[in-house]
Amino acid sequence: MNSIDRLLRPSLRGRRPYGAPQLDVSVRLNTNENSYPLPQPVADAVVRAVAEAVPHLNRYPDRDAVELRTELADYLGHDLTIDQVWAANGSNEILQQLLQAFGGPGRVALGFTPSYSMHPILAAATGTDWRDGGRDEDFTVTAEHVVAQIERHKPDVVFLCSPNNPTGTALDPAVVTAAVEHGDALVVVDEAYAEFARAGTVGALELLPGRLRLVVTRTMSKAFGLAGARLGYLAADPQVVDAVQLVRLPYHLSTLTQVTAVAALRHRKALLANVTVIRHERDRLVRELSDLGLLVAPSDANFVLFGGLADSAAVWQSLVDRGVLIRDVGIDGWLRVTAGTPGENDAFLSALATVLKSA
Ligand code: PMP
Numbered sequence: 571m572n573s574i575d576r577l578l579r580p581s582l583r584g585r586r587p588y589g590a591p592q593l594d595v596s597v598r599l600n601t602n603e604n605s606y607p608l609p610q611p612v613a614d615a616v617v618r619a620v621a622e623a624v625p626h627l628n629r630y631p632d633r634d635a636v637e638l639r640t641e642l643a644d645y646l647g648h649d650l651t652i653d654q655v656w657a658a659n660g661s662n663e664i665l666q667q668l669l670q671a672f673g674g675p676g677r678v679a680l681g682f683t684p685s686y687s688m689h690p691i692l693a694a695a696t697g698t699d700w701r702d703g704g705r706d707e708d709f710t711v712t713a714e715h716v717v718a719q720i721e722r723h724k725p726d727v728v729f730l731c732s733p734n735n736p737t738g739t740a741l742d743p744a745v746v747t748a749a750v751e752h753g754d755a756l757v758v759v760d761e762a763y764a765e766f767a768r769a770g771t772v773g774a775l776e777l778l779p780g781r782l783r784l785v786v787t788r789t790m791s792k793a794f795g796l797a798g799a800r801l802g803y804l805a806a807d808p809q810v811v812d813a814v815q816l817v818r819l820p821y822h823l824s825t826l827t828q829v830t831a832v833a834a835l836r837h838r839k840a841l842l843a844n845v846t847v848i849r850h851e852r853d854r855l856v857r858e859l860s861d862l863g864l865l866v867a868p869s870d871a872n873f874v875l876f877g878g879l880a881d882s883a884a885v886w887q888s889l890v891d892r893g894v895l896i897r898d899v900g901i902d903g904w905l906r907v908t909a910g911t912p913g914e915n916d917a918f919l920s921a922l923a924t925v926l927k928s929a
Contacts, residue, residue, distance in 0.1 A: 581694055588691050593895050597910070597917045600897040602735065602763070602873045604795030605910035606844045612837040619833040623825050631825040638828045641835040642803050646788075648775045653808040657823060657831070661762055661789040661802030666692050668785060668804070670817035672756045673698030673727050680725035682711050684736055684901055686760060689729045701725065709737035709867055709875075713748035720753040728753075731760040732774065733767060736899040736906045738869030740771045747777060750784050756810070758785045762802075763871035765793030765845050766852065771870050775805060782807045792872060793845050794834055801831040848872050852909040858919050862926060865904075877904035885925055892921040 575583050590601050599605075608616070632638075635657050642657060643650045658664045665688065673679050675697040681689045682703045693700040703719030705711050711730075720728065728749050732741035741759070749757045759774040767773065774786045785806040791797035801823075804810070834841055855874045859866045865877040879885050882905050886898045894917060896907040907918055 579697075581697065585691075585694065588688060590897060591895070593890065595890060595893045595895045597894040597914045599908040599910045599914060599918055600895045600906075601797075602792060602871070602908045603797050604792060604844065604848070604872070605908075605914055606795055606847075608795060608834075609837075609840050609843075612834060612840050615833045615837055616830050619829040620826055623829045627825060629825075630821045631823060631828055633821055635823050635828055638823075638832050638835075639803075641832050643805075645835055645838060646775060646805055648778065648805075650775075650778075650805055653811060654778075655803060655805055656811045656814055657801060657803040658818065659800040659802070659823060659827065660791060661760065661787045661804075662688055662692070663800075663822070664787050664802045664804050664814075665689070665758070665760070666696065667814045667817050668756065668758055668787075669693060669696040669698050669727065671813045677726040678723055679727040679729060680719060680723050680755070681729040681731075682716070682719070684709070684734075684899065685729065685731045686735045686762075687899075689731075689760070698727070705737075709734070709739050711741070711745060713742070713745045716745055716749050717752045720749060720755065724753065725755045728755045728757045729760060730757065731762075733761075733763045733771075733870035735760075735762065735871065736873070736897070736901070737867045737875050738871045738873060739867060740767055740870035741774075743772045743774065743777055746774050746784070747781075750777075750781050754783075756783050756785060758787060760787050762787070762789045763792055763873075764788060765842065766849055766872045767870040768849070778805060778807075782809065785810055790831060790834065794838070794841050795844065796831070796834055796841075799827060799830045799834070801827060847912075848909050851912060851915050855907060855909055855915055855919070859922075862919075862923060873906055873908045875899070875901075875904055875906045877901070879903050879905065880929065885922070885929070888925040888928075889918070889921055892924070894918050894921045 639652045679693045690700045701723040790801040867875040
């Protein structure tokens with residue numbers, strides 16, 4: 571074997587890196603980003619904050635990101651305090667730190683796929699054994715199912731995702747509490763899309779008090795429209811926050827990231843104003859995709875999974891050929907589209923209608 575594979579950890583051999591195609595097309599609705607650029611006043615505030623910070627880049631950043639964590643705790647509400655909040659470069663890094671601290675060789679992580687594809691990838695990268703509990707045909711998971719899978723696999727870490735990527739479905743809080751109450755795992759609820767949930771959907775932050783083994787992860791990449799800044803965070807018991815300090819790299823969060831996120835959080839009203847528009851557009855996509863005769867998973871997120879396609883790979887390619895990039899998430903017959911601006915969604919819907927007619 572004349573390749574570097576020989577030296578690679580056996581569990582990584584033959585694997586492919588995570589990566590949605592980044593194609594140069596006019597309508598990009600494939601990575602659940604926020605299609606709206608930062609409003610100018612917010613962009614100006616970020617630029618001012620960065621300009622003030624730049625002369626001091628000779629110094630390392632605040633290792634504990636105190637100002638940022640204070641702002642994040644304030645944003646989350648629920649009486650959370652800085653010692654219950656931790657931040658990193660995207661929620662991907664948060665998830666990685668959790669697995670570094672609570673997973674690892676000889677340990678088991680349980681998830682319920684189809685779900686966020688980075689969960690098993692991060693498990694592999696941290697040497698954590700991955701088990702898949704699966705989902706019902708309609709992509710839901712019940713408390714009974716989760717408990718049965720926990721009893722079967724005896725995980726050290728359980729990944730729940732609500733609203734779930736790629737299906738869009740939010741979890742009943744009873745599923746989260748059942749997961750915490752059965753077994754002895756750290757239960758991580760990945761809430762990257764929480765802000766897009768429909769009215770009446772209850773998130774996991776409310777469940778935190780008194781639950782030492784519950785962690786909620788969030789991100790500024792989606793609702794805040796700051797995917798390029800890379801800022802994710804968690805809320806949990808202070809002991810969990812202390813535990814991730816054991817694995818985080820010193821000064822992992824650059825000064826520029828910290829000041830950008832703080833400025834954005836201080837302008838959150840303006841930044842989050844687009845969430846309402848995106849929710850409406852998401853509901854419109856659900857309606858119009860149903861009107862096209864397709865199967866549509868109910869969505870609490872900024873994307874919609876739709877199915878009933880005879881050849882989903884061919885539909886995906888035909889859309890790319892028409893300048894519209896959406897996501898083939900590897901579920902046969904289904905594709906996922908991000909809710910973009912009204913214009914982007916119109917372009918997608920009309921391209922899809924044409925493609926389906928000619929199929
Ligand atoms: N969790 C879920 C469910 C996601 O879909 C994503 C992004 N696609 C992430 C976490 C990671 O986001 P980020 O690292 O940008 O915070």
